[in-house]
Amino acid sequence: xxxxxxxxxxxxxxxxxxxxxxxxxxxxxxxxxxxxxxxxxxxxxxxxxxxxxxxxxxxxxxxxxxxxxxxxxxxxxxxxxxxxxxxxxxxxxxxxxxxxxxxxxxxxxxxxxxxxxxxxxxxxxxxxxxxxxxxxxxxxxxxxxxxxxxxxxxxxxxxxxxxxxxxxxxxxxxxxxxxxxxxxxxxxxxxxxxxxxxxxxxxxxxxxxxxxxxxxxxxxxxxxxxxxxxxxxxxxxxxxxxxxxxxxxxxxxxxxxxxxxxxxxxxxxxxxxx
Amino acid sequence: xxxxxxxxxxxxxxxxxxxxxxxxxxxxxxxxxxxxxxxxxxxxxxxxxxxxxxxxxxxxxxxxxxxxxxxxxxxxxxxxxxxxxxxxxxxxxxxxxxxxxxxxxxxxxxxxxxxxxxxxxxxxxxxxxxxxxxxxxxxxxxxxxxxxxxxxxxxxxxxxxxxxxxxxxxxxxxxxxxxxxxxxxxxxxxxxxxxxxxxxxxxxxxxxxxxxxxxxxxxxxxxxxxxxxxxxxxxxxxxxxxxxxxxxxx
Numbered sequence: 213x214x215x216x217x218x219x220x221x222x223x224x225x226x227x228x229x230x231x232x233x234x235x236x237x238x239x240x241x242x243x244x245x246x247x248x249x250x251x252x253x254x255x256x257x258x259x260x261x262x263x264x265x266x267x268x269x270x271x272x273x274x275x276x277x278x279x280x281x282x283x284x285x286x287x288x289x290x291x292x293x294x295x296x297x298x299x300x301x302x303x304x305x306x307x308x309x310x311x312x313x314x315x316x317x318x319x320x321x322x323x324x325x326x327x328x329x330x331x332x333x334x335x336x337x338x339x340x341x342x343x344x345x346x347x348x349x350x351x352x353x354x355x356x357x358x359x360x361x362x363x364x365x366x367x368x369x370x371x372x373x374x375x376x377x378x379x380x381x382x383x384x385x386x387x388x389x390x391x392x393x394x395x396x397x398x399x400x401x402x403x404x405x406x407x408x409x410x411x412x413x414x415x416x417x418x419x420x421x422x423x424x425x426x427x428x429x430x431x432x433x434x435x436x437x438x439x440x441x442x443x444x445x446x447x448x449x450x451x452x453x454x455x456x457x458x459x460x461x462x463x464x465x466x467x468x469x470x471x472x473x474x475x476x477x478x479x480x481x482x483x484x485x486x
Numbered sequence: 487x488x489x490x491x492x493x494x495x496x497x498x499x500x501x502x503x504x505x506x507x508x509x510x511x512x513x514x515x516x517x518x519x520x521x522x523x524x525x526x527x528x529x530x531x532x533x534x535x536x537x538x539x540x541x542x543x544x545x546x547x548x549x550x551x552x553x554x555x556x557x558x559x560x561x562x563x564x565x566x567x568x569x570x571x572x573x574x575x576x577x578x579x580x581x582x583x584x585x586x587x588x589x590x591x592x593x594x595x596x597x598x599x600x601x602x603x604x605x606x607x608x609x610x611x612x613x614x615x616x617x618x619x620x621x622x623x624x625x626x627x628x629x630x631x632x633x634x635x636x637x638x639x640x641x642x643x644x645x646x647x648x649x650x651x652x653x654x655x656x657x658x659x660x661x662x663x664x665x666x667x668x669x670x671x672x673x674x675x676x677x678x679x680x681x682x683x684x685x686x687x688x689x690x691x692x693x694x695x696x697x698x699x700x701x702x703x704x705x706x707x708x709x710x711x712x713x714x715x716x717x718x719x720x721x722x723x724x725x726x727x728x729x730x731x732x733x734x735x736x
Binding site for chain 1: 509510527530531534535538539542543547592593596597599600601604605607608631675678679682683684685686688689690691692693694695696699
């Protein structure tokens with residue numbers, strides 16, 4: 213057996229180990245590689261930055277714990293930004309499996325930013341129907357969510373003062389890990405009720421959402437952990453996403469090297485057989 | 487540190503490490519964690535759905551506010567359950583008809599508007615720009631999505647990929663060159679999608695390892711270290727047992 217043959221039949225657990233080490237070592241010993249801000253992430257940041265105080269900002273946390281490593285840092289960064297800008301923050305989720313996590317997330321950031329529930333922000337929780345909920349909110353928000361996550365009637369909440377439906381929302385961001393998510397919010401929300409919106413998504417979904425960004429259907433897109441790291445850099449509060457960027461770069465480098473090596477061994481073997 | 491946080495850290499660490507054991511080989515520890523995940527997820531969804539839908543959106547409004555009109559959607563929803571009774575199964579068709587009809591009616595116009603018309607509008611862009619005093623201009627900036635050069639690239643990409651999927655003409659001569667161009671654009675697109683997928687999977691690994699590092703702290707009782715030793719020991723025992731009693735080849 214030649215060297216190329218042996219390398220092409222290498223135990224896959226060795227590759228797992230290499231990737232594991234490439235992830236673990238930069239997390240333990242960070243280098244602090246620079247993070248370049250892309251225009252798609254800046255699109256969301258700039259829009260929120262320019263919103264006047266007390267504008268109505270809707271954040272739909274459309275993911276569950278399975279996508280937490282990518283989307284949780286995005287949600288934390290956006291909420292910190294919105295609270296810092298003194299916006300009226302309405303949060304909700306279209307994913308039943310993400311309700312508890314979303315509640316924990318919103319409560320944690322609001323506590324950190326010293327915001328008052330009901331006055332500065334609200335968590336509406338989950339309502340069944342997916343896209344039907346968006347349409348229902350477009351007609352009457354109080355019919356879609358008669359009570360908030362804690363069971364309080366939404367009509368009495370000061371944060372929702374003068375908000376009747378989605379037309380009264382100044383800006384909306386959906387952080388989606390699938391369906392319902394960013395696409396549904398655009399199709400059944402923005403396109404029909406004409407409010408401005410941005411999106412955040414997992415890395416897997418990002419290429420599918422770029423056409424919406426390019427055509428101006430959404431004004432910004434935060435893609436995966438990388439997007440979260442960019443947003444954290446923009447608001448100047450570096451968190452878990454920025455900390456993970458060194459590891460991300462190291463693993464990408466390792467994968468590129470492995471792909472090149474694999475191709476080199478493959479072509480070398482093919483040449484030997486000829 | 488609150489007690490529930492410490493318990494949560496131990497549970498999260500243990501389950502993460504049990505799932506990671508699959509990287510070594512399929513084993514009972516992985517199966518245990520996998521079944522726990524499925525069971526807890528389904529249980530959580532059932533409880534949340536019952537609480538939100540049945541209690542808060544149906545029972546409370548009817549009992550406390552007298553909103554009896556809600557009985558109509560409840561009745562339509564109950565028709566779905568008729569599928570489990572063979573003689574009454576036909577009744578469920580009315581509920582399905584309503585859902586399919588409403589769903590299609592709501593989705594078709596909006597989807598056509600959002601994904602077909604808007605995307606065509608964005609694809610059909612001028613290849614040259616007319617400006618007030620300068621006359622005709624051509625912008626070459628590849629990084630600017632709305633530049634004329636990118637408009638040409640998009641035109642080439644869309645046309646060649648569409649031609650590749652046009653099977654009524656044999657792909658030979660000029661047609662072959664156009665179809666090959668389409669394949670190149672498709673390959674670039676698949677490569678970009680795969681690159682993002684790799685990035686996403688690595689992000690998930692980073693997320694779990696970040697938590698494992700955090701939970702190796704003394705304030706949590708170092709669950710990462712203790713559970714790692716325990717699980718490696720268990721895997722070693724399982725491997726020895728497998729050697730002593732190899733599975734029946736038949």
